[in-house]
Amino acid sequence: VGHWKEAIRMLQKMEAKGLAADTISYNGAINACQQAKEWRQAIGLISNMEAQGIPADSITYNAAIGACVKAGQHKRALMLMQQMEDRGILQDTITYNAAIS
Template identity: 45%
Template sequence: ITYNAAISACEKCGQWEQALKLLNSLQEANLTPDNITYNAAMSACEKGGAWQEALRVLQQGLENGLQPDTITYNAAISACEKCGQWEQALKLLNSLQEANLTPDNITYNAAMSACEKGGAWQEALRVLQQGLENGLQPDTITYNAAI
């Protein structure tokens, strides 16, 4: 719990490098990170614009037996969104669905925003259509990402 709180504090301040150091320290102490740990570390990377590091954290978690949930994927997709890495965001959206998890508004909004920031407006509209077919209840953020 102490490590999770410290990593979450780093996330709130955008101190992604410190968050990753804490994640490594936790593992060196033979403690097992959980979803909250990995999600907070990825969110810290997102806030620091370190999308590649966020994906490394996700991969490391998967290799260590992490059972990702929608929040986990949302953290990774949001990290890609901040830097317009739409192709990576869409790969993560597909991975989420292949894992039989249900995307939510945050998932679709972040994926569409990544497409928008990356200049892939047609992909953003495709994601919107997919979301609507899957029961997405669009909100202001959804429509802003689509236009």
């Protein structure tokens, strides 16, 4: 459950060493947040990605949606689905399965 904290620390270490985090790096951290039901952290990481110009993809959003649903934040999950649509990110079967769960 504490794996999400370590994942975020790793992102911070990358930045401190001048290494550029990318979509894959962030997706790993957001997935760790999903497993721990840390929906606020997952959404915060998406905001960080946007601020740094790192593109989010369906994997990014699917993990964040999963985090919201696991934490009982169904309205936030639906908001993220709308955000995907607004940004032109493809919603797939995994997206809907994550939202339904």
